[in-house]
Amino acid sequence: MGSPTRSEVMRHLDLVGQLQPAYHQPAQAPYPDEINHERFRALLRSPHDIGGEADISIRWEEKQEEQWEANTFATCECLAWRGVWSAEERRRRQNSDVGETQYLGLPYYGRWLLSAARIMVDKQYVTLTELNNKVEEVRKRYEQTPSR
Amino acid sequence: MAKVLDDKKKGHGHGHEGEHPAAPMVEEVSDFEILEMAVRELAIEKGLFSAEDHRRWTEYVHSLGPLPAARLVAKAWLDPEFKKMAVNDGVKASLKVGVDWIKSPPTQFGTPSDYCNLRVLEDTPKLKHVVVCTLCSCYPRPILGQSPEWYRTPAYRRRLVRWPRQVLSEFGLQLPADVEIRVADSNQKTRYMVLPVRPAGTEGWTEDQLAEIVTRDCMIGVAVPKPGVTSNVKLPVHRAIHPIEHHHS
Amino acid sequence: MSKPHHDRTHHAKKATNVGDPQCFKGQAGPAKFKAGDTVRIRDLPDFFYTRCQTYTRGMVGTVTLAVYESPAAEDEAWDNTDKPEWFYSVKFRQKDLWPDYPAAFANDTLETEFSERWLEKA
Numbered sequence: 457m458g459s460p461t462r463s464e465v466m467r468h469l470d471l472v473g474q475l476q477p478a479y480h481q482p483a484q485a486p487y488p489d490e491i492n493h494e495r496f497r498a499l500l501r502s503p504h505d506i507g508g509e510a511d512i513s514i515r516w517e518e519k520q521e522e523q524w525e526a527n528t529f530a531t532c533e534c535l536a537w538r539g540v541w542s543a544e545e546r547r548r549r550q551n552s553d554v555g556e557t558q559y560l561g562l563p564y565y566g567r568w569l570l571s572a573a574r575i576m577v578d579k580q581y582v583t584l585t586e587l588n589n590k591v592e593e594v595r596k597r598y599e600q601t602p603s604r
Numbered sequence: 605m606a607k608v609l610d611d612k613k614k615g616h617g618h619g620h621e622g623e624h625p626a627a628p629m630v631e632e633v634s635d636f637e638i639l640e641m642a643v644r645e646l647a648i649e650k651g652l653f654s655a656e657d658h659r660r661w662t663e664y665v666h667s668l669g670p671l672p673a674a675r676l677v678a679k680a681w682l683d684p685e686f687k688k689m690a691v692n693d694g695v696k697a698s699l700k701v702g703v704d705w706i707k708s709p710p711t712q713f714g715t716p717s718d719y720c721n722l723r724v725l726e727d728t729p730k731l732k733h734v735v736v737c738t739l740c741s742c743y744p745r746p747i748l749g750q751s752p753e754w755y756r757t758p759a760y761r762r763r764l765v766r767w768p769r770q771v772l773s774e775f776g777l778q779l780p781a782d783v784e785i786r787v788a789d790s791n792q793k794t795r796y797m798v799l800p801v802r803p804a805g806t807e808g809w810t811e812d813q814l815a816e817i818v819t820r821d822c823m824i825g826v827a828v829p830k831p832g833v834t835s836n837v838k839l840p841v842h843r844a845i846h847p848i849e850h851h852h853s
Numbered sequence: 854m855s856k857p858h859h860d861r862t863h864h865a866k867k868a869t870n871v872g873d874p875q876c877f878k879g880q881a882g883p884a885k886f887k888a889g890d891t892v893r894i895r896d897l898p899d900f901f902y903t904r905c906q907t908y909t910r911g912m913v914g915t916v917t918l919a920v921y922e923s924p925a926a927e928d929e930a931w932d933n934t935d936k937p938e939w940f941y942s943v944k945f946r947q948k949d950l951w952p953d954y955p956a957a958f959a960n961d962t963l964e965t966e967f968s969e970r971w972l973e974k975a
Contacts, residue, residue, distance in 0.1 A: 504739045505738075506738060506758055506761055507738030507761060507762065507765045507766070508738075508762065509762045510762070511759045511762040511763050514757065515839075516757075517839055517840045518752055518754070518839050518840070519753035520841060520847050521750075521847065522636075523637075523844075523847065523849065524634070524636050524640040524846065525844075526662065526665070526848050527640050527644060527662070528643075529665065530658050531640070531643060531653075532717075533715060533717060534647075534658050535647065535652060537661070537710065537711045537716060540653075542716065543717040543719075546717075547739075551739065560758065564741075565636075566636055569636060569643065572647075573639060576643070576652070581647075581650050587642065587643075590642040590645060591642045593642075595638050
């Protein structure tokens with residue numbers, strides 16, 4: 457069919473379908489000569505670039521929004537409103553930088569939330585130490601519910 | 605998952621006759637909820653945005669829904685000049701249904717994620733549009749509200765561009781082979797809504813009556829308007845553990 | 854330690870009361886393509902991030918509109934917004950896109966947008 461590029465595109469769409477989220481270490485780092493162009497392309501692809509890949513028919517569902525999801529959406533938009541990032545930078549981080557395993561393995565808004573945490577650290581508004589300390593502080597708050 | 609026992613009930617075991625039964629009040633707070641609070645509190649502490657900003661944004665999002673878009677469709681059905689204008693300039697047409705893509709959001713420069721470039725896709729008897737964002741889940745929130753869960757799924761995003769008729773038939777929509785189905789993949793700054801064909805059986809209807817049958821699903825393109833059908837395709841609803849509490853004044 | 858200074862006001866300064874992508878209007882120079890042009894999608898290197906879908910690469914389609922000017926997503930994603938490009942909506946025939954697209958549905962199409970760098974004359 458068609459051009460060499462189109463053939464490569466079709467083979468790529470078939471191959472990336474074989475990449476799955478992994479909860480354990482996959483095979484050890486391969487030698488360079490074990491990575492041909494097709495595998496290079498598949499490994500480096502932006503995880504969000506999934507149009508045209510095969511997938512099964514799923515039950516289409518609505519979902520009731522969690523309070524934390526609504527809060528996350530507002531946090532991400534407020535971060536953009538006040539110039540910490542643009543939506544496009546958010547998408548790049550949230551839909552690509554997270555990597556294949558987190559992309560497919562995390563809930564939709566889980567990626568939004570993780571990316572909001574990450575941008576604050578990356579741009580040095582917050583140190584990682586501060587973030588971890590705050591998470592610990594919040595966690596402890598929920599272990600110390602005062603008697604009613 | 606952090607599990608917290610209400611202090612009052614701690615230590616009450618089973619088998620205490622005559623006492624209140626031990627119904628442990630386990631408030632489960634998820635890792636996501638903990639991180640969400642941490643991120644929001646830190647952002648506010650560091651002055652990245654204010655608590656007021658967050659509240660205003662939440663309120664703005666809560667105000668969004670598909671009604672303005674439905675009214676845009678109804679107006680277009682009733683007024684060919686408005687329809688032409690809507691197809692050429694979706695942002696200008698939106699003003700007529702109270703949506704200012706630039707100034708309705710608190711930013712005064714559009715929402716960060718939805719931008720200010722609505723394109724209204726006009727269906728005809730021989731052309732049916734259906735919208736997807738294969739790369740993420742871009743959606744015209746300012747005029748249509750939040751996207752449905754299924755629209756965000758990898759399955760919809762992978763399949764609609766390549767097997768549109770199969771996906772549409774799963775939503776109950778089948779079209780003749782000679783009708784051109786055009787998938788619009790909103791991969792950049794444009795946001796799409798579908799302007800469906802006005803169905804038969806609506807002659808003489810008012811704008812309100814027409815708007816009532818233009819559902820969110822019709823404007824994504826997975827359904828077509830029908831007299832008497834005023835809600836989306838009924839789908840299972842995945843319930844939230846801690847759903848949003850709306851504060852209505 | 855070194856700490857960069859981030860100007861958090863630059864987008865708001867540009868886009869308040871103007872909108873986005875409206876704020877980039879007039880900054881991309883003359884559009885290379887116009888409605889009706891036949892274009893091919895270039896299979897350019899796309900390290901780390903792209904919004905030019907792999908499924909479109911190498912495809913030939915028709916420009917339906919020059920839609921707006923904006924920095925390419927690949928640059929905007931790193932806050933490099935100095936060089937806006939023209940963006941185009943391009944339409945493809947599904948039967949050209951997919952080898953397995955049923956012949957019975959020969960009229961079906963797909964439309965999506967590209968920044969100018971991704972297009973070449975076909």
